[in-house]
Ligand SMILES: [Fe+2]
């Protein structure tokens with residue numbers, strides 16, 4: 590059973606308060622979805638958390654893109670493309686497969702975990718750096 594700190598590391602902190610709160614919540618939902626897929630969990634629990642993960646991801650991407658527009662972030666386009674790609678993956682086969690029986694398959698968990706961690710560490714971190722250098 591993964592725990593929050595198996596996915597989260599403070600290296601993921603961007604220094605932008607609401608973005609960091611979103612990221613922590615996303616990691617929590619991801620870990621909860623995985624744990625709710627374990628045998629013995631109430632049926633439908635994982636599916637419910639997964640759909641929350643999907644809608645929260647969309648909410649977060651929109652908020653992050655709004656912030657990048659406000660600060661005139663130079664790599665907005667790149668971020669937008671990454672967000673769009675991931676949203677399509679989420680809407681597509683990964684969650685269809687995992688959502689069918691309300692289970693989050695192990696390989697789906699690994700894919701989601703790695704994407705979120707890498708995206709935050711490689712892309713979102715730079716938003717905070719840009720904001721601090723700009724002021
Ligand atoms: Fe992002």
Ligand SMILES: [Fe+2]
Nearest residue numbers: 612653709713
């Ligand atoms: Fe983000």
